[in-house]
Structures are given as C-alpha cells and as structure tokens.
Amino acid sequence: MPDPRIVPFKKKKGISDDLFQRLLEKGKDHDISTIYPFDPVKIVIAEWVNLKCRYGCTRYNTNWSCPPATPGPEQAQRIISEYSLALMLVGSKNYQNFCLENTKKRAVQVRCWKGTIVMERMLFLAGYYKAFSLVGECCGLCKQCSFPKDCRFPQEKRPAVESFSIDVIGTLHNLRLATQIALNKTDTFNYYGIILLE
Ligand code: SF4
Numbered sequence: 001m002p003d004p005r006i007v008p009f010k011k012k013k014g015i016s017d018d019l020f021q022r023l024l025e026k027g028k029d030h031d032i033s034t035i036y037p038f039d040p041v042k043i044v045i046a047e048w049v050n051l052k053c054r055y056g057c058t059r060y061n062t063n064w065s066c067p068p069a070t071p072g073p074e075q076a077q078r079i080i081s082e083y084s085l086a087l088m089l090v091g092s093k094n095y096q097n098f099c100l101e102n103t104k105k106r107a108v109q110v111r112c113w114k115g116t117i118v119m120e121r122m123l124f125l126a127g128y129y130k131a132f133s134l135v136g137e138c139c140g141l142c143k144q145c146s147f148p149k150d151c152r153f154p155q156e157k158r159p160a161v162e163s164f165s166i167d168v169i170g171t172l173h174n175l176r177l178a179t180q181i182a183l184n185k186t187d188t189f190n191y192y193g194i195i196l197l198e
Contacts, residue, residue: 030115034090044170065139065160073165089193109140116193134161136191
C-alpha cells in the first residue's frame with residue numbers, strides 16, 4: 001500500500017510553475033486557453049452589475065447560479081476580501097450566432113463550467129483549501145435549471161461571475177488585459193471565469 005501523501009495547506013504562497021502548467025493543460029481540454037494570476041483587490045464590484053441582472057436578463061430568478069439566489073454586492077465584496085489570490089480564466093470562441101441560446105452555446109458553457117470546477121478541485125487537492133470558483137455565464141449543466149427546486153448537481157453548483165456583481169470589463173481594464181465587446185454575430189467572443197484562492 002503506498003504511503004499516504006500529506007498535502008500542506010497553502011497560504012499566501014502563490015502557485016508553483018508545475019501546478020500552473022497542469023492547470024493550463026487541463027484548461028485546454030475545456031476551451032480555457034489562458035490563466036492570469038492576480039490580486040483580488042483588483043476585482044471591481046459594482047451595484048449596477050446587479051441592476052443589469054435584475055432588469056434585462058432572462059436568467060434572473062430562474063437559475064441557482066444567478067441573482068437573487070446568489071450573494072448580493074455587499075456580501076460578494078466581503079467574500080472576495082477573504083482571498084489573497086485569484087486566477088482569471090479566459091477562453092474564446094468563434095461561431096455563428098454565439099449570442100443566441102442554442103445547443104452549441106450550451107456545449108461551450110458546460111465545457112468551460114466543468115473545466116473551472118475541475119481546476120478548483122485540482123487546487124484544493126494541492127493544498128489551496130479555500131479554492132472557490134465563480135464561473136462564466138450562468139449554469140447550463142441542465143437544459144432547464146430546476147430553480148427554485150433543489151439543484152440536480154449541487155457539487156458543481158457555483159455562482160456566475162456576474163452574479164457576484166463583478167464588473168468584468170472594469171476588472172479586465174484593472175488587469176490591463178485587452179478586451180472588446182463582440183458586436184457582430186461572427187465576431188470572436190471571450191468568456192471569463194475566476195477562481196479565488198489564498
Ligand atoms: S446543475 Fe442544473 S439545477 Fe443546478 S444550478 Fe446548474 S442548471 Fe440549475
């Protein structure tokens with residue numbers, strides 16, 4: 001029987017090159033091409049993001065990963081202040097009508113969602129016991145979310161980045177990462193997730 005492996009808890013230690021490479025490799029399987037480590041104080045939280053969820057989004061009050069099921073702006077700010085490191089996960093895609101709800105879009109959502117959760121798990125097993133994901137877009141693991149009935153996959157349920165009132169564009173500007181809005185149905189679009197760590 002192999003010796004039990006003892007993994008020390010990580011705290012304010014950054015991420016080793018080896019683990020970072022393993023995360024990048026795993027990300028590629030899930031269409032996440034880039035990972036930026038950064039200080040979570042650079043995350044911009046704003047009340048207007050929650051306003052956009054409440055007014056103008058069809059997902060509001062229909063999905064466990066979206067408001068009002070998720071923490072409001074003040075609680076989100078408090079939660080993020082408990083972390084000292086964050087990873088910005090970035091993927092990009094190009095296909096017709098990416099802005100419409102369809103099978104293709106859901107397949108991308110699910111692949112990215114699962115990849116983020118897998119990476120969170122890898123980090124947890126490497127000693128980052130506080131690792132927690134905020135995933136890009138709303139949860140699409142089920143064709144139709146069971147909300148307000150119990151989630152069908154609670155172990156994979158996480159809040160969407162925007163549901164935490166995170167101004168994604170403002171945060172990307174803070175990180176000096178170039179981005180632009182996809183204006184045409186054929187434009188390449190980016191999607192973003194965040195993993196919080198200490
Ligand atoms: S796993 Fe299914 S039920 Fe749970 S939040 Fe996602 S879509 Fe909703």
